[in-house]
Amino acid sequence: MDLRQEVVELIFRVAKIGKLKLNRQLAQKGLTLPQYFVMKMLYKKTYEEKKPISPADLSTLTGISRSTMTGIIDRLEKNCLLDRKQNPQDRRSQNIEFTEKGLNIVQDLSMVADEIRNEPLKALSEEQLLNLRDDLILIENYLKDHEDGDLVYLKSEEPGEH
């Protein structure tokens, strides 16, 4: 099989299986992976860097779209893990803050969840990890640099069809 194709499929497959396993683990705590991801980012910014944070900030930081973020925050708020407060400086904007319960959970989890998440990489040496990182960064940069454009191939021949 074509080598590049094999690598692309491997990246997709590893990401998918990894996510599935993490989701199953976190489900025992009543969280999903995206929810945990958001909680962790919120913790990092508001507690380690002491900066108030908005849904839009979280969206940029995590790469999750604004509309998806609305839903994730909805569910976290419904489970009383965080609160939405009005931003007094900008009436369009909100500050997201932990509740007592949410803070406890994220502190509880951050010790072990990342360890579980990173565990599958134990199979690799330091050197392999460094190479792997550099290769992935190359791919990521390619994807970002070619942020759409030049994709002449798939121009639809039948635009009005549906």
Next chain:
Amino acid sequence: MDLRQEVVELIFRVAKIGKLKLNRQLAQKGLTLPQYFVMKMLYKKTYEEKKPISPADLSTLTGISRSTMTGIIDRLEKNCLLDRKQNPQDRRSQNIEFTEKGLNIVQDLSMVADEIRNEPLKALSEEQLLNLRDDLILIENYLKDHEDGDLVYLKSEEPGEH
């Protein structure tokens, strides 16, 4: 930052950005990435290997769950790209077959869609690709070998809560 954590996040991020871009490309043809993935697998099995194929087969081959596959086939069938036929040997089972239109589209696309998909790997040398593949295979095998189990950390302290 921790190196392993960085690599994990890179894998997730690269997979996510890559999928997003592919989805936007395929949208011009009225398809989604999972839909194209299923069509391609169907083509490979029924046309290159001349084997009839069921939804359950497609599910195993693609790693998409059976219930999700139901929905994907629903939508492809609604768009008249394939048909469900009864399997005469097993009345529980179906054979999935292309329509004329579906066959045309998958043949049309297979030339270029994979090329677009693999393009971001052009930044890497043959040697880098080989290393990358081997590293990813190690990770995948770790994930598969540890198919749940030994994840003592996250045992819920409050199992009745929801």
Next chain:
DNA sequence: TTGATATAGTCATTGTAGCAACTATATTAG
């Protein structure tokens, strides 16, 4: 100041995606 433009959050819509439960059928064990 006012008009154009940009940003923040939400909502509707469509399409995954997995789990659990269910029906129908097949297979296997006793």
Next chain:
DNA sequence: CTAATATAGTTGCTACAATGACTATATCAA
């Protein structure tokens, strides 16, 4: 042969996830 078990497909449910449209604000330019 019958009862237990397994498999195929579907459905209901919850939760992402992106796009596009919309409202409310903020900002910037003329």
